[in-house]
């Protein structure tokens with residue numbers, strides 16, 4: 001770590017939405033007044049106890065929080081090193097961490113008097129969570145989803161429709177998360193007056209990376225309290241998978257000033273870092289896309305290149321700007337695991353703990369598998385189990401050569 | 405007087421035309437640019453292709469993809485621009501596109517290439533004034549105009565931020581939306597232009613959704629210029645490498661309509 005280290009890591013972004021050189025508000029002028037409105041409204045909501053009370057109440061009684069912090073005995077024994085604990089956000093209503101953020105954003109949308117909700121989705125988890133809160137609050141909802149993802153996440157497409165959402169398949173580009181986000185932005189520019197865009201990860205123009213992080217930080221706040229209560233101390237290492245980085249920043253942020261706690265973000269190395277992958281920190285460089293400056297997979301002309309991951313939720317050529325910042329200042333370490341390693345991690349958790357994880361946290365499990373054996377038995381790892389695997393059984397069966 | 409200032413000082417509304425560079429191929433672009441000049445365009449916007457044109461509708465999205473699939477590089481766009489400047493010393497040329505290809509080798513590099521190629525200004529969709537530091541200082545240092553966009557959401561409170569650091573002309577995006585879709589009502593144009601004129605002496609060009617000479621004339625009656633993009637890009641989509649002649653014909657019809665849309669001020 002170098003000497004430009006700030007006193008606290010928890011006071012970012014600055015008032016212009018910058019995390020060091022990253023973040024910002026790189027949007028079309030049409031959206032600027034709305035982005036500034038949202039920033040004002042979010043500031044007011046943050047200072048309003050009634051907003052927090054409603055958020056907390058919904059998280060407790062609708063989402064099912066706090067989620068358990070679970071010690072994984074057989075996995076720990078099999079890996080033969082650090083004690084492995086999981087933050088069980090896969091037990092949330094709708095099966096992933098995405099709902100935490102959606103509850104916060106729908107409350108903001110209602111505060112702002114917006115009448116219509118749009119969202120992008122990759123794996124479909126954010127789409128399902130958005131459709132869910134829209135049904136709960138009676139707002140119409142349109143979900144943009146890449147056509148490739150529509151095909152590989154069919155159960156989630158059906159869930160969204162059951163919940164009353166309109167699902168728009170996006171055929172541009174590779175038909176994945178990036179293309180869905182482009183299309184959501186196009187819809188938003190054309191419907192600024194009445195539409196609220198619920199972004200699904202800690203990325204996009206300021207204030208989204210901040211507010212998504214704040215809503216997801218419930219993960220880390222609970223985990224911090226739970227592990228201290230159970231073990232009397234802080235963990236040595238936090239591990240989380242990274243698509244845009246919302247579950248990871250949600251777990252990490254409340255611990256950022258605990259200097260003894262190391263953190264590891266896990267990107268998707270797809271077929272391998274020398275082939276097609278979705279690891280923007282490992283294989284990208286800073287650039288501007290989707291409203292923020294961050295690490296992006298791109299060619300020498302700044303054209304965005306298509307990522308690949310077995311996990312639709314990680315298949316994105318960028319990363320939230322706060323991660324770009326935390327990596328550059330050295331506070332958080334980042335690594336990547338391949339599709340194959342994630343498949344191993346997936347099966348490992350099924351076999352040892354009786355938990356079927358989503359393919360996204362399977363990446364975190366694969367990283368835990370590598371790092372736990374290198375740590376002492378008295379050390380503690382907390383990994384974010386940010387989603388359950390029901391949505392992925394077809395993809396996994398296909399990989400394993402099983403016909404369903 | 406700069407080339408851009410001259411283009412808006414002819415005592416009549418100006419026709420501003422847009423095509424995507426490298427569409428359908430880098431080799432086809434010069435003839436299409438020449439056709440725009442021959443047809444009577446006063447200002448030319450050359451699109452710098454990008455993989456993720458978030459503010460564009462289907463027509464210009466497809467043009468970006470055609471250009472990139474034909475292998476168009478940033479270097480091709482600057483070569484096309486430099487050759488254009490050699491053939492057409494008078495016609496202002498503006499590069500229009502998205503931030504990432506413009507800043508990827510550094511804003512100074514980009515501004516320097518603009519100078520070398522004889523580019524007069526740039527329009528960048530996703531750098532609002534709040535992020536001016538990303539490219540604005542480099543452009544001003546190099547003497548390249550930074551043309552900003554005003555929109556129907558630019559209210560009185562917002563206008564000063566849009567005008568700060570803007571130069572060349574002001575591009576009024578007449579509908580809140582993406583390119584090539586709906587068209588604004590003419591009376592909203594007159595109002596919007598009056599609102600903008602109260603804040604700036606820059607010429608105001610109005611665009612988005614203008615397709616026909618009649619529509620262009622109606623807008624031109626209230627503005628210093630009219631921008632036509634998707635309708636020309638559609639001709640390129642339809643005629644490919646043979647698009648120059650149809651592009652010239654439409655440009656001429658548009659130019660005639662725009663140029664006589666109102667009495668000299």
Ligand SMILES: Cc1ncc(COP(=O)(O)O)c(C=O)c1O
Nearest residue numbers: 125243244245246247313360387
């Ligand atoms: C279960 C799960 N985990 C992780 C992600 C990746 O997103 P993020 O990095 O924002 O947590 C997704 C995205 O769809 C997801 O569904």
